[in-house]
Amino acid sequence: MLQPVEIDPRRFCRESRSWEARSDVSAFPRLAHEFTQGELSCRVAGRSDARGGLSLQLTVRGEVELTCQRCLNGMRHEVDIDRVVHLARNESELERLDALPGSDAILVGETLDLVGLLEDEVLLSLPLAAMHAEGECPV
Template identity: 30%
Template sequence: MKTPPKSAWNPDRLDARAFAQAQGHLTLDTPLSRLPRLRDEADGDAPSLGSVHWETDAEMRPGATGAAPSPWLHLTARASLPLTCQRCLGPVDTPLEVDRWFRFVADEATAEAQDDDAEEDLLALEPRPSLYEVLEDELLMALPLVPLHGTCPVDLVHKAGDPGVADDDPPQRKNPFAALEQLKK
């Protein structure tokens, strides 16, 4: 089967079965501003967000024990997202990478029923998936828990009470055994 031209595949509502049967391939550069949940994670002081370079390939694979072949989708993506460094609170460019395989099943109910036993990630054929939403979900899961610079570009100001900051005049505490000392005399 000949792969239709790139414009024939709609990433917003992909016919995954036809895409897999045609051994479809898409290569796209999508502005990060088009992915609203990911955009919300970006540092507000960053000058620009850039884009995500991503590719997807699809194929039909034989089903288990004589079952009909299933559509599979391979998604790879690379992006750099400016996040807020949790040490200095400045922007830190954070590389994000995705390399995932998905198997398609008939519907959401089937995906939910098979999800616990399946090693691969499952997506439903109906309703037709948005590859942009799948891409955004995967990039969100690739975010680090605590974004940090390797070495922060600014000197950090330590405040009293921070670990590693010595107080010049430690407060004088009353000895709790002083009263016992008085009784002993």
């Protein structure tokens, strides 16, 4: 089981640190409940810009198996996440960053759990109801 990876998000970004993991989905505490099998490759890279803005580049790739809601058999689902998440220090900065076109932002405190953040991103990328395409369910 992957343990939480707690970081100081400001320091992580200012120092351009990165963290990587490749693991079976059963090692992720919350993802193990959603998928029957699969493996994910994850990378988080911290960034800071000239104006002091902080962000994380999140990359998650892999293939997992979901349960089809039509036939209740397994179905393969490709996970391909590549996004930048801006880090806001307070509510007003969060509102400003969220208002930018195509921008994702989160409010961060003194620590941030990278495993939890990646699990959130994977869960948000899932279809509302996983189903094979019409006529593709095994008989």
